[in-house]
Amino acid sequence: MHRSPLHQEFILHFGEMGSRWGINRTVGQIYALLFISEEPLNAEQIVDSLGVSRSNVSMGLKELQVWNLVRLRHRPGDRRDYFATPDDMWEIVRTLIKERKKREIDPTLSKLRELGMQDSTNEVDRYAQSQIGELRELIELLTSWHDDLNRLETRQIVQLLQAGSKLRALIKTTGNIVKLPKGRNAGGRFQETDS
Amino acid sequence: MHRSPLHQEFILHFGEMGSRWGINRTVGQIYALLFISEEPLNAEQIVDSLGVSRSNVSMGLKELQVWNLVRLRHRPGDRRDYFATPDDMWEIVRTLIKERKKREIDPTLSKLRELGMQDSTNEVDRYAQSQIGELRELIELLTSWHDDLNRLETRQIVQLLQAGSKLRALIKTTGNIVKLPKGRNAGGRFQETDS
DNA sequence: CTGTTATTTCAGAAATTACTGAAATAATAG
DNA sequence: CTATTATTTCAGTAATTTCTGAAATAACAG
Secondary structure (H helix, E strand, C coil): CCCCHHHHHHHHHHHHHHHHHCCCHHHHHHHHHHHHCCCCEEHHHHHHHHCCCHHHHHHHHHHHHHCCCCEEEEECCEEEEEEECCCCHHHHHHHHHHHHHHHHHHHHHHHHHHHHHCCCCCCCCHHHHHHHHHHHHHHHHHHHHHHHHHCCCHHHHHHHHHCHHHHHHHHHCCCCCCCCCCCCCCCCCCEECCC | CCCCHHHHHHHHHHHHHHHHHCCCHHHHHHHHHHHHCCCCEEHHHHHHHHCCCHHHHHHHHHHHHHCCCCEEEEECCEEEEEEECCCCHHHHHHHHHHHHHHHHHHHHHHHHHHHHHCCCCCCCHHHHHHHHHHHHHHHHHHHHHHHHHHCCCHHHHHHHHHCHHHHHHHHHCCCCCCCCCCCCCCCCCCEECCC
8 A cells, every 4th residue: 555755754753663662663653554544444454554464463453452542443344343543632642641550650559569568677678668668659649640630531631731830829729748858878978979 | 799588579570660661671670779779889789689790780870870860979989880869759750751751752743843844735644744733732732741840849749749639620720722633534434343 | 054354373583682701991099 | 100990892692572474263245
């Protein structure tokens, strides 16, 4: 299938960025292709457009479905699967954040809670335990904020972002609730250097 | 160097998560080790603790410095380099977000702007251009919001997060400014399916 | 059923990324 | 300067990830 230079450049860019986003090149390219295609595409059309193997496309589409980043569509009288990206771009952003949290944050939060259970009468572990506890609290705060955001509609989120300039105002309405970090190197045997 | 079971489990977990976070196992382990160590460590101590090669540690520390995730320290009369993680955990979070934005968002924003310049009198590119433009606007909005956040102090950010329940209130103070997405599949030749 | 088309699975090949040991470079003390 | 210690570089190897082609499975239509 022939693609315009604009399409090609867009698709190749998403392919190259794929590795930085934790997906592989083909998955990035498939997503880009669906994103700029007005009509849903079937696997064979994707193969033709990208020049990769049918099996690779099959696996890529499966991964995109696991990520909840594509929607399945069908034409009457056509039993092939067609794929499209969601229409609401902010839904895509929310999905991306949610899925990344699931993969990158949640397992660590579980592990931190698990490690926090261990009662370390052990003196060596005292500092480690306090660091682990602080990190867990930090992630829990971010997580609950994320949950709050996820209860909002697309329209509300956009409004919130556009109210960026009002951030400072909001802060003045809340008290100073939290203790600030204590700082390490109490004995002072080390010297700070450049950055 | 002997490490307690707590230390070991924490370090191994960060190593395993490394690949999901876009760093390799060794870099993840080095960071974890520094994070739970009360005193700064030198390269040799890291080698002993992790059981990897000296050169691997050297490369890992270099990468952590590129990411701005470690600080260099020195002891008087000792010319070896010592390393520590920043004391303020929220500074770490901010750094992580900033650096990931630099790697994962900024190049794509540049590319989208570049592609948006192309005047596509071409009919095929009309839809692609509108998608690219919408995506660019979305990223620009997120980016400027991120810039706003970065101007805040740690204390203010924590307060903002803890004010999560006040989000809805804030939204009521802002008008409905933005047009909502239009939706694809105008002709309606495709049928929606499951998820 | 049987034949045809669509999709998935999977073992091995290809490509990429991570790691090591050895050698080079850098920094400093004497 | 020379010897010693600290750090980096890098070519080759190991480990991991991605991709392909072939075979298996699934989903129909007739």
